Amino acid sequence: MRPSGARIARSARAQAWPKRYAFYLRVADSAIVLAAVVAGLLFGGAGPRTAVALVVIAVVWPVALGVYGSRDASVFGIGAEEYRRVVAASIELFAVLAIAALLLSDWLPARVLALVFGSGALGLLVVRWSSRRWLNAQRRSGLCLTPVVVVGEPEDVRYVVRRITASSAAPYNVLGVVLPGGRRGQSLAVEGERLPVLSSTDDVVRTVALKKAAAVIIAGPIPGGNQYVRELGWSLEQYGTELVLASTLTNVAGPRIHWRPVQGLPLMEVDLPRYSGATQVLKRGMDIVLAVGALVVLSPVLGVLALLVRHDSPGPVIFRQERIGKDGRAFRMLKFRSMVVGAEAQPGIEINDDPRVTRCGRWMRRYSLDELPQFVNVLTGEMSLVGPRPPLAPELGGHEAEEQGLPVHRRRMLITPGLTGFTHLAGRWDLEWDDAVRLDLYYVENWSLLGDLMILWRSFRDICLR
Known part of the structure; x- marks a missing residue:
């Protein structure tokens, strides 16, 4: 799929x-x-x-x-x-x-x-x-993919398949699924599509041989437990088929995971995420250098945009919006004003047809030009070039209530919020709250300087190609 x-x-x-x-x-x-x-x-x-x-x-x-x-x-x-x-x-x-x-x-x-x-x-x-x-x-284009079969309980299978199909560059092509008690001819609904059920978990090896699958993905706990997985791996060897285990540590990336065998027992160690120390100092240094460089290089553009905003509609050039930053501290995030004065008090409609957006605001938003003043927030330390999305206070409070007081999303505040990040690359306007939180948590748990540079490059590339 x-x-x-x-x-x-x-x-x-x-x-x-x-x-x-x-x-x-x-x-x-x-x-x-x-x-x-x-x-x-x-x-x-x-x-x-x-x-x-x-x-x-x-x-x-x-x-x-x-x-x-x-x-x-x-x-x-x-x-x-x-x-x-x-x-x-x-x-x-x-x-x-x-x-x-x-x-x-x-x-x-x-x-x-x-x-x-x-x-x-x-x-x-x-x-x-x-x-x-x-x-x-x-x-x-559907080429250079690894044909796989996903094995597990229906909800676990749905989660794995959704994550695979969410990325157009994912390396897998899902041929079908294998469910406990599943029978050929059945199907499993995933994101509006029907995936064929190929067999039950008792008949995985024959199914793999028939479908010529190159890998089998185990999506969470399955009947038979570790013994079943071990014997399945042995049986798949004769077909040269890889066995892939979907980790339940959904926010932990490979570089933080290490294997340590102890008397034949493979233990998976997960390094602590890095929220302080030399790497954070380097990150802050990179923020300052690149933000200063960007403001110097873009100063003519900033001046032209300020004049356009001033003449396009009455009101201030800069819009200051309260956001929640690192450690839950509120700060004023800067933007070029792209909406009419008092727009926050007016009801909005679909983002592409919102009448509150000004004429120049429409194309500034398309190319993220309204975000350029946030380089000043980066210099003051309220924001970083790369980081989680800074939420609005009402947005944060509302979802905290929905989550029955469990402040899972507050973990995002261990890192300074960013001008760009995974949520921007994934399409910030189209993301559900849960997906945005998941991407932000993934960044918080696994950030690195090299990863930041890649996100900056991809953000620059995506803006230039719009």
Whole structure:
């Protein structure tokens, strides 16, 4: 099941794409590293000894990328983990080589090492970015997908399938579902579509063989428990079918999860989320530098927008709206006024036809230009460039009452609210409250500097393509 009805050819050729894609990445990585080494030889003034050292780098660097799992199928086209592995492998190799450069300056001059590493690392990231764009475009067309069968109780299956189909770049194509006591010919309603029930949980292996599924996703607890899952994994080995367990830790991402075997017992450790310390200091520093740069570069645009708002309709240029920020503190979020004065007291209708929105407000909202004054909020520390959506006080109170006093959503306030974030990328106007809270919680639990940079890039790209 994929958005817009896209389907994948269920053939050995279709299921072999991960190997072909990994081979392409291996060739591309080697080509980029070789080009960086050649640049070091040509422009670094390298002698014979340095040439030998660079040949070693040309061999070791692609190997390091493979050792760090940057070409594993599990990270193809999803999240920041692929970039993180490329960067981690490159930095650790560079650290070792930097020490070698200090000890063996005749073999590896610092200028040559800097040239090779800088050009190589940049080239690797550019290749991965362009490759991911191609792969995600293929997936949106229904290609390069892994055909899967989802196994579990109906509600667990619905949740997993909804999460898979929510992303147009998700790596799976759901062939059908397997339910306890399910029978062929039945169907399961998911988001207005009917998914075929392929069999009961007692007949998964034969179903996988018939459907040529490449993976089986276990969506939560199922009858038979751990014993059933273990034996199912053994049975699937003969077909080369992967077993995927959907974690019940829905807000915890891979980098925070580590496995520690203790006397044959695999224990899953979950790192504490980071809300203070050096990384937060770096995040704040990045906010200040980028916000100052944005205000300087965009100052002519800000001036023109202010004049347009002033002449478009009577009222102030800047609209100040009270929002709830970090630790529950209220602050005034700044925007260019995009609605008539007193609009908050008037009833609104569908967002695209709201008569309260001014003429220039319509196109400012389309390109998020009304949000630009929030760079000032970033400089004052009330907001960050990336973070959860800052809620309105009435909005927060109303949903807290709906949740019977359980302040689950207040966990979002452990992080400074952001100018952009997952909720903006997912379509802030179309999101239900529960979905917005889920995305914000995911960010709070798993934020990273690299992830922030990716969100900023995607936000900039999405605005430019509107």
